[in-house]
Amino acid sequence: MKVVVDMNKCQDHGQCVFAAPDVFQLDENGRLAYVSDPDDALVDEVEEAADVCPLQAIRIEG
Numbered sequence: 001m002k003v004v005v006d007m008n009k010c011q012d013h014g015q016c017v018f019a020a021p022d023v024f025q026l027d028e029n030g031r032l033a034y035v036s037d038p039d040d041a042l043v044d045e046v047e048e049a050a051d052v053c054p055l056q057a058i059r060i061e062g
Contacts, residue, residue, distance in 0.1 A: 001040050002061040005032065009057035019052050020045035 003023060012032050016024040023038045023046055038046060043060075050058040 001038060001043055001046065003034060003036050003038060003046055004059045004061060005034055006057045006059070007032070009055045010053075011055060013054055015052040015054060016049035016058060019049035024049060 010032055012026065012030055014024075014026055014032075016032070016034075017026055020038075020042060022035075022042055024032060024034045027033045046058075046060055050056075050060055
């Protein structure tokens with residue numbers, strides 16, 4: 001699984017952080033940081049994060 005975030009769309013709302021905290025975090029500046037190739041066991045959390053993103057900036061590939 002590969003996670004892609006369109007950083008031009010992302011406005012750092014952080015909903016993904018609540019849905020998949022092992023993959024998404026907000027850095028010390030409040031900007032989104034994420035693991036682009038998380039463990040496949042986290043697929044449900046990542047799908048939930050993509051679903052709750054208000055700007056639909058998260059895409060899952062593979």
